[in-house]
Amino acid sequence: MSPREDAPADRGFFVGIIFFILGLGTLLPWNFFMTASMYFNNRLNTSEWSNGTVTTRKEYYFNNWMTLLSQLPLLLFTLLNSFLYHWISEKMRIAGSLVFILLLFILTAVLVKIPMEEDRFFSVTMATIWFINSCVCVCVQEFARFYLDRKSKSCELETSNRLLPTGDVEGSEKTSDLSVGSVPNGNPNKGDSGVSEEEGVRQAFIPLQSENTSTQKSSILEVFKKIWLMAFCVTFVFTVTLSVFPAVTVDVKTGYGGKWERYFIPVFCFLLFNVMDFTGRSVTLAFKWPSKDSRLFPGLVVCRVIFVPLLMMCNVQERHYMPVLFSNDFMFAAIMVFFSVSSGYFVCLSMTYAPQLVEPKDGETAGALMTFFLALGLSLGAALSFPLRLLV
Structure with a gap:
């Protein structure tokens, strides 16, 4: 455009x-x-x-x-x-x-x-x-x-163009003349019914206009019914992510000690997560799988819950209940890579797919709803971090 x-x-x-x-x-x-x-x-x-x-x-x-x-x-x-x-x-x-x-x-x-x-x-x-x-x-x-206003106006213009009758230029000009109230030869041509040609054209287009030219936005509930699955996905992804990052992952200790201990968490926890999260989001620019209509998509999102016990069983210190199964630094790094890439990838897909499930006029409402559920997921994950850290 x-x-x-x-x-x-x-x-x-x-x-x-x-x-x-x-x-x-x-x-x-x-x-x-x-x-x-x-x-x-x-x-x-x-x-x-x-x-x-x-x-x-x-x-x-x-x-x-x-x-x-x-x-x-x-x-x-x-x-x-x-x-x-x-x-x-x-x-x-x-x-x-x-x-x-x-x-x-x-x-x-x-x-x-x-x-x-x-x-x-x-x-x-x-x-x-x-x-x-x-x-x-x-x-x-x-x-x-x-540009938000421009998008809205462009959608209205596109809808109006679809209502115009197709045909040669001469036919379009005649329709245009009739639409502005001009009368051929100075007099309206009336048929047996006594209705002018102009009135006939106008009446013919009234039902089509009433069905297609409505620019009134749908209600929030109507939009939510169309995007609820994407709203669930973005909420669930952030709930899982924030429940263990950083509240649990920041307490993972290196198995090597020495000077490396000073850089272990900044590198393997914070830097690695942000780089891989950004990578996951960037991948969606060229590759989008599963599709927005696939039931596999929410299934994969739910499967991310496996990262919660995996990260809790890394070398988190101090701990009281759960055993340490992954004491090696590189095992923790490998889990963090898949954890962060999947977080960025599925969040970006959810936010991209949601506006595609509604009409253009409802895109802003869909975006606002997705932002709310994104924040809800962050808050739920933060709240869950308290009991999860106590369970370690």
Whole structure:
């Protein structure tokens, strides 16, 4: 589809760069606190000594709370944002949110140098995580709205073109003349029924117009009935993923020790997951299997639940109930590869297939519903991480 003359210009690819930066701003807080979990855990999970022995030890479950308080704002503000954008300008929402995130990051950095009692430090950190992730959810752009409106108008134009009668140019011109109320030879040609030719053409097209030219969007329930399977898939994928990553995987210990222990989790947990997740999403650009109508697709999504016990039986420390079956570092890495690739692949397929299951006029509603269920899956997974970590 060729660009319209009135389309906003993207000089120097600045719009693309802005979207890239907004993407960084969205995921940076989550990855910042996740990769710094060792610092937070070391500062929070301190032991009290009495007469040379450990008397008490308080477990804060930082990774679990960090995951939960990062995803709940996404679920909440995804809903609130649909009401807020009418009242607050785009510049205020985007610039204000990014400035507030910057200030909270500065606060987090300053706290590194400030001695603080553990309970208070934990409360301040959790509040910071909540507000930072609330801010990243409040974003919309004029450029995107233009093309959303353009898509809607293009669909209406396509529908109107389908209603025009086919035939030679002369026939089209006559139909056009009749549609604007002109009368051949200055007088309407009436048949035996006394109805003018113009009126006959108009009446002939009324039923067709009533059936096909309706631009009223379907209700949310009607759209959900068409995409419920994709909504289930994206919810289930993220529920499985967030239930063990990072709350369980971050506590896996290397079997080699030494200097490698410092880099084991950053490389084999965080870097490997993000690279492979991105790879899984990118594969869908050239390869989409199974199809959106295949029952195999939701079946494969459900099968991902096997990664939960597999990762729990890696060398997670400390543990109390489950045995360690995969103590080797490379076994953990292999499980993480399939775990993260499948997560990115199935999420991207679900989000791609959902708008294809509805009419173009309902595409925006389908996208909003899928975003809600994506956030729901993240929140459910974060909540499940608490009992799963206790079961290890």
